Amino acid sequence: MIAxxxxxxxxVLAGAVYALxxxxxxxxxxxxxxxxxxxxxxxxxxxxxxxxxxxxxxxDPLLAIPFIMVVMFGIGWVVYQGAVRHxxxxxxxxxxxVTFGIALVLEGVMGIIWxxxxxxxxxxxxxxxxxxxxxxxxxxxxxxxxxAVVVLIALYFLLNKTWLGRAIRAASVNESGALLVGVSxxxxxxxxxxxxxxTLGAGGAMLGAIQPxxxxxxxxxxxxxxxIIVLGGFGxxxxxxxxxxxxxxxxxxxxxxxxxxxxxAVPFLIIFIVLIVRPQGIMGARLREDxxx
Amino acid sequence: xSDAAAKSVQDERRSRLIRNGVLAxxxxxxxxxxxxxxxxxxxxxxxxxxxxxxxSGLNIITGYTGYLSLSQxxxxxxxxxxxxxxxxxMPDISPFVWMPVAGLTAALLAMLLGLVxxxxxxxxxVIITIAFLFLVQFVATQxxxxxxxxxxxxxxxxxxxxxxxxNWPFHLVLVGLLALSILVSWWIRRTKFGTGLIAIxxxxxxxxxxxxxxxxxxxxxxxxxxxxxxxxxxVYGYYLSFVDPIGMFSILNSVIIVLAIILGGRGTLLGPVxxxxxxxxxxxxxxxxxxxxxxxxxxFGGLLVLLVVLLPKGIIPTVQLLxxxxxTKGTVGLTGSITALADRPLPPPREKLAPVGDxxxxxxxxxxxxxxxxxxxxxxxxxVPEGSITALIGPNGSGKTTVFNLISGLMTPDAGExxxxxxxxxxxxxxxRAHRGIGRTFQMTRLFREMTVLENVVAPLRDFQFRQLGLxxxxxxxxxxxxxxxxxxxxxAYRDARAGSLSYGQQKLVELAQILVLDPxxxxxxxxxxxxxPTLIERMGGLxxxxxxxxxxxxxxxxxxxxxxxxxNPVRVLARGQVIAEGSPAEIQKDPLxxxxxxxxxxxxxxxxxxxxxxxxxGR
Numbered sequence: 010m011i012a013x014x015x016x017x018x019x020x021v022l023a024g025a026v027y028a029l030x031x032x033x034x035x036x037x038x039x040x041x042x043x044x045x046x047x048x049x050x051x052x053x054x055x056x057x058x059x060x061x062x063x064x065x066x067x068x069d070p071l072l073a074i075p076f077i078m079v080v081m082f083g084i085g086w087v088v089y090q091g092a093v094r095h096x097x098x099x100x101x102x103x104x105x106x107v108t109f110g111i112a113l114v115l116e117g118v119m120g121i122i123w124x125x126x127x128x129x130x131x132x133x134x135x136x137x138x139x140x141x142x143x144x145x146x147x148x149x150x151x152x153x154x155x156x157a158v159v160v161l162i163a164l165y166f167l168l169n170k171t172w173l174g175r176a177i178r179a180a181s182v183n184e185s186g187a188l189l190v191g192v193s194x195x196x197x198x199x200x201x202x203x204x205x206x207x208t209l210g211a212g213g214a215m216l217g218a219i220q221p222x223x224x225x226x227x228x229x230x231x232x233x234x235x236x237i238i239v240l241g242g243f244g245x246x247x248x249x250x251x252x253x254x255x256x257x258x259x260x261x262x263x264x265x266x267x268x269x270x271x272x273x274a275v276p277f278l279i280i281f282i283v284l285i286v287r288p289q290g291i292m293g294a295r296l297r298e299d300x301x302x
Numbered sequence: 303x304s305d306a307a308a309k310s311v312q313d314e315r316r317s318r319l320i321r322n323g324v325l326a327x328x329x330x331x332x333x334x335x336x337x338x339x340x341x342x343x344x345x346x347x348x349x350x351x352x353x354x355x356x357x358s359g360l361n362i363i364t365g366y367t368g369y370l371s372l373s374q375x376x377x378x379x380x381x382x383x384x385x386x387x388x389x390x391x392m393p394d395i396s397p398f399v400w401m402p403v404a405g406l407t408a409a410l411l412a413m414l415l416g417l418v419x420x421x422x423x424x425x426x427x428v429i430i431t432i433a434f435l436f437l438v439q440f441v442a443t444q445x446x447x448x449x450x451x452x453x454x455x456x457x458x459x460x461x462x463x464x465x466x467x468x469n470w471p472f473h474l475v476l477v478g479l480l481a482l483s484i485l486v487s488w489w490i491r492r493t494k495f496g497t498g499l500i501a502i503x504x505x506x507x508x509x510x511x512x513x514x515x516x517x518x519x520x521x522x523x524x525x526x527x528x529x530x531x532x533x534x535x536x537v538y539g540y541y542l543s544f545v546d547p548i549g550m551f552s553i554l555n556s557v558i559i560v561l562a563i564i565l566g567g568r569g570t571l572l573g574p575v576x577x578x579x580x581x582x583x584x585x586x587x588x589x590x591x592x593x594x595x596x597x598x599x600x601x602f603g604g605l606l607v608l609l610v611v612l613l614p615k616g617i618i619p620t621v622q623l624l625x626x627x628x629x630t631k632g633t634v635g636l637t638g639s640i641t642a643l644a645d646r647p648l649p650p651p652r653e654k655l656a657p658v659g660d661x662x663x664x665x666x667x668x669x670x671x672x673x674x675x676x677x678x679x680x681x682x683x684x685x686v687p688e689g690s691i692t693a694l695i696g697p698n699g700s701g702k703t704t705v706f707n708l709i710s711g712l713m714t715p716d717a718g719e720x721x722x723x724x725x726x727x728x729x730x731x732x733x734x735r736a737h738r739g740i741g742r743t744f745q746m747t748r749l750f751r752e753m754t755v756l757e758n759v760v761a762p763l764r765d766f767q768f769r770q771l772g773l774x775x776x777x778x779x780x781x782x783x784x785x786x787x788x789x790x791x792x793x794x795a796y797r798d799a800r801a802g803s804l805s806y807g808q809q810k811l812v813e814l815a816q817i818l819v820l821d822p823x824x825x826x827x828x829x830x831x832x833x834x835x836p837t838l839i840e841r842m843g844g845l846x847x848x849x850x851x852x853x854x855x856x857x858x859x860x861x862x863x864x865x866x867x868x869x870x871n872p873v874r875v876l877a878r879g880q881v882i883a884e885g886s887p888a889e890i891q892k893d894p895l896x897x898x899x900x901x902x903x904x905x906x907x908x909x910x911x912x913x914x915x916x917x918x919x920x921g922r
Contacts, residue, residue: 102427107610107611
């Protein structure tokens, strides 16, 4: 029982970071109907940038977060304007190919800059943990989860309490309608993409402190993030949080009770099964247009 | 004029001769390549052949059917693994025995993947194919007793002497497989099967409503798409003499195959082959001279982005388009007149509206359908008398189109019964209903845009048989029938025009001709008079009357009140998903419930003198 609870704790802590990373993916899909396959690669990129800051200047990953978010925002904006924007309007499968191409390019670039071996960030709190009764909370994960919650709340306020948030939500519900009432959808789309990559950057910055980073692991990350938003329903932010918790806990359970190789397969299995059985996910409603098309 | 025509025919014959000559020379070079190339070039050629086979197969589901898949590389690996596993346990048996086994295994697994398309399309499907590839890789890694895990399997040496034959056996077998897969692709394109696949690509829902049994078509397409690449996998395995999960199931293989299709031209016969023969040498160059690894990722990732953004159509279609532009420069295309239709004599006007019979051709009882919290159809009950022109009217959002979708099978009802000619049909798939005699048009016309008008009209199928799949796409008698219907609606001048290039009104007429091919008992028209000019509205009314005289029963959804009240009897009024009134046009116009919910009070004032001759009124 203690072992099970401990597994659940670790799963939820991992899930909080996953939720932060998936929020950008689901936001981008919600506004522009683009499934950003490069999301995993952007996460690993943010981790490597943090790693470089840490190894060159000894900057603590937690302190690097604001800086990384700004940089990732810029990278997201440039990539959107340079590539993703041009694929909008073509068939949705084509946008998947474009973002997949971006993922491959990022993997190649990271391989050239940082090499195809693993890097990890060691801080003084890397191996420390907080003990409560029989349970332990690894300090890195605790901090990461706290930061995830803070950034998610900020994102929630941005979406629900600001003009930009209203514009983003308007563009996601009805693009031409938003255009008619004076929302520049092109600008909103670029901003949304950049914001999505920036929030991902916060999660990515924590990544290097939690586990070793390798360029090739972006497949694993995108699988996990896709599984999360497939579970939660494409475009739903609350859905992404719930999906992230489920994936986090399931992976921990699979590691503890089935075998250490299995977490690799969990996201793919979930994607496969959910998209066949309940394509709209947990939180997504089936809409009229989904049925007719 | 005739000089120009003769010249263009001559030009065309000459360019075809040149094209065939070039193709023959290229084919000869490919077949005899081991005589020319050195070892490294030979290796590139073998890889190019393998990827060309993969691309040619993938073209069947991606180019023809419209399902983009990133799992084609998995079937190459599956083919190799099947041969490796069988060859290891029975080393004395010739690899040629394993080749068909591997092909069939790959085809079966591909059909399993094809089943997924029953529920998911577009981007979801692409994601599923990525997941499929990684899951297959996971199985190959974890199922150690059979696959030997990450260590991989070494093939037994082939039964022939490598020193004597060199790479010739591999090369020739691959050339044969490529020729076969091109032949199959060519055969598909000119049969009913191919037309059905393209109809599915253009509009899967519409394809179902004109009687195309999409799931069977798609399953066969998926099977065929993996058959030859599975067999090529066996050759690949024996050629490398080793398989392991990392190399065999690398996602870059799938990426190269998808790129080959996009680069060469999706849906063209030879485009995918051309794409593979361009990309594989690029890959070899990146590997040998640029350091491989990360550079390969940059090259193919970059190509993927650039191609989709800059050349989404691919080489062959782009070149064709340029040639076509040059050829037709200065000539004028068909313009949008409908003189042919206006020249047709109108059927004599009716003495009175069609009589209402007692037997119901279609009876709908207690139909319900919700979208989330919204009850779009809520206990809808009505009948369509045999031989009538029945109208279904009601305010916007009252559920008319949803009722249409429920009857034609595009949506399944949450509750209720639909009986056509004494048979319950609410559980049938759209094509099943089309086969039983329901033909429908759509509010926003849904023709297969990339097909010609004639192809659109011959696409509907009145039943499903396996042997029908192999029939020619446009047979003589069918074409005759189709032309007859096109003439009937006045569109025969446009038979070779691309459906997407027609005006909205013209598309409505073609869509009507299209469903007539189904020889439906019940013709359901969704706003036949919506968005077209007054002359055309009158003609549309004439066509409906004429068909009705020939015994067709109609169910119309329409907002144009003069049109409805002058043409239809009985009328059913829908509001908030229920039928709130039924009766003759005269009765409906007086019904207080209808006036309240739909027509409005001023309708009465304007039409006080009208007694069923409301066709002259101004409507709402």
